[in-house]
Amino acid sequence: MNSSIVRQNFLDFFRNKGHEVVPSAAMVVKNDPTLMFTNAGMNQFKDIFLDNAPVKFKRIANTQKCLRVSGKHNDLEEVGHDGYHHTMFEMLGNWSFGDYFKQEAIQWAWEFLTDVMKIDKERIYVTIFEGDQSEGLDRDLEAYNYWNKLIDENRILPGNKKDNFWEMGDSGPCGPCSEIHVDIRPDVERKALDGKMLVNKGNPRVIEIWNLVFIQYNRRVSGELELLKNKHVDTGMGFERLCMVLQNKSSNYDTDIFQPIIQEIASLTRIDYGKSENTDVAMRVVADHLRAVAFAIADGQLPSNAKAGYVIRRILRRAVRYNYTFLEQNKPVIYKLMPALLSTMGEAFPELKSQWQLIEKVIYEEEQAFLHTLETGDKRLKESINTLKNEKKNALSGKIAFELYDTYGFPLDLTELILKENNLAVNRQEFDQAMTEQRNRSKSAAAVESADWVMVRPDGSQGEFVGYDRLHAEVRICRFRKLKTKDKQFFHLVLDQTPFYAESGGQVGDTGYLDDGEEKIRITNTFKEHGLIIHVAEKLPQDVSQVFEAVVSGKARRETANNHTATHLLHHALREVLGKHVEQKGSLVNADYLRFDFLHYQKMTEDEITAVEILVNQKIREGIERKELRETSMEEAREMGAMALFGEKYRDRVRVIQFGDSVELCGGTHVDSTSQIGLFKILSESSIAAGVRRIEAITGGKAEAWYRNLEKKMNSVEQLLNSPQDVKKAVETLIEEKSSLQKQVERYAREATHALKEDLLKKVHKAGDYNLISAVLENTIGDPGIIRDVAYQLRGEVGDLFLVIGAVVGDKPHLAVMIHDNLIRDKKLHAGEIIKTAAREMEGGGGGQAFFATAGGKNAAKLEKAVGKAVEMFRKAVEEE
């Protein structure tokens, strides 16, 4: 059965059972600081499980793009070595929020697998939670009984807490689960050994395909479990595995989801898939990682050097590394696989299709950049290998291996591989130690201790955001919790209603204070977590149960609104000036400035930037009133021509902000009329990634100050130039004059040097077989470089020379000694040594090379003495013969 039909069958099946089918949420998570990527189907429903959001549909089904590359689930290093690990995969799920529970979940799962998918019942095994004494939990008899009606009791296996008790994290909703396993071994093997012996034993042919989670408890920070009022069902079935079973394959990578990509890799590298284990692993790695990276970019997450973007970069790099080592590709090739990926997934995921050009471009540039990193590391490693060989050692210090990895991004396994080719190894113990140190440093810096929520009001639930209309409100605290990091403690507050805007859509969170009439509690930030609006406070009020006046910092809010509305106008103007391909890729809006990242493939010209600025300022002067639809449907918003952003969570009600022709879906705060912005000025336009450009701009008072500053600078320049008619020409003239004067000065300096040289040539004395020049210059000299130049010239003109020159530079004595090579060789003279001794005479120090050295001192009166000392040392050495 073709994979797209499998997907469709699943969704149809549950739609017929009264489920609302919703689209996959973005793989890149916004508005949840505890998670970077969607790593399970339930992520987008977390708010509901935590009771922070109302239930809109009691039954939902979907297929969810998931990425497991960080945190609790990290499968990255496993990918490729077997047939079933992936970084990115699809999770098919059906959900009940306080509606049906174990009976229907089990019944329907069975029906779908055996009736619709026609999987052989003799190959299916299920597990149920066996109970756990330490938690005081009994065997999940309920689930057992429902299963027993459908399947032979020999096929119902008990499972321990690790496999059969599901938890979201250290605290939060949790409950027992029931897994469905399929035995896909050939009949001969199945006869020889009963499949139930292999369930959850890591056999690649006896695999879990579906996990039914029955959420009935909440775990507190203390570890205690409490029963939930509303019980939920959360199921997840690995789409790729299901396809493997249905297509009678022994690996996910042999299904029609991956084969087109793998075959394309084979044809590009001219290596057949199945030829050898190493190249097979590499091909699977490349195919898997391409999928993950392409979807991440389509969801708006570009590779970068920090956080989520860095994780994406690392996935791609792992693919490049395998490509480089095992498929021997040292030029970018992964980007060439995009058409193959589109052919398998482009239909089901339109975002992939609409952004493929960007994805291809970004992957190409990343490949190239990392290949360069590898080259640099390779060079450094070869240097170390040479040193090792010279020193006749056979192990590379772990410190150096770690430095290669930590600082230059050169992978350890590649280091080991190259060393092995040279019969060398890495000192792993040292490496691991350095790694541990690195980890500990990070942990101690990032550790945040968080306590349980304390419920002040019984239900602890919050009210709405009222900040679109008001900047202050009467509020009560619903709940709070204490947090502690290494060097400070603070509090999170949830209010019954709030005027504070929580960080979202690029706009920063509000600041301000809570006032109880006696003291003001500062609110330093506001953000959303699992649907809660959280206010960060420096301390807790004396009495948390009273009523407070919540006040948002108005100035910051107004300036932020200026920048946010200006961002919309900018977005619209860019589309006018550059074309409709311009699409938002990210933005930052705070009180100081705005930053807008967008798709565009060339650097903007000066004229384009000016045109955009003019257009935005025009709109500002037109004083366009804001039109706001707070609760409208997605369809209506689309009809209005709203530009929807990437990564929007599925919602049926949306907010639309309109300023004339600019219509956007946006939750942020805006000005009433564009005229409030006052003025708009672009400060910079630059590139942040392949195909993505960034504009930074300022508005209002900040823009005004910028122009005032410019005027001031201009005025002061004009004043200096005696207010010429044409400033540019006046400066050009100055520059020309300066360079011609500089040339003259250089000519005079050359002449002076020449004269000085001639002068010194007259002072050549014979001293034995050698020529001696010693002199104290009468005139002070501005630049010691002149003495150096003369010394070097004399060295070329006078053979067997010993030269010592003293001069006053500024008001300090300066000494230079130049010795000819054969003097150094024959008499073991060293200019640096001589000058050190001589400089002591004038209370100074110095040094240099054997043939030329300089020194300075403090006592100019003793200059002559110092020169004399140098000469004396020379004579002594020469006469010693």
Next chain:
RNA sequence: GGGGAAUUAGCUCAGUUGGCUAGAGCGAUUGCAUGGCAUGCAAUAGGUCAGGGGUUCGACUCCCCUAUUCUCCA
């Protein structure tokens, strides 16, 4: 959020305990050779050594601060 590193000519990079009058390759310009081209030969230009402060007789080199980029951990 924390650690490490880098920033030198238009580009890619050397510069080894502080002192070699800052270099190489590619590119650019000019000239020469060849019927022409690929190319070859020769010469020339091009540098606030990221920016700012400090230590020193002397800093590309050592120390501090800032910016940007890379990289690892979380």
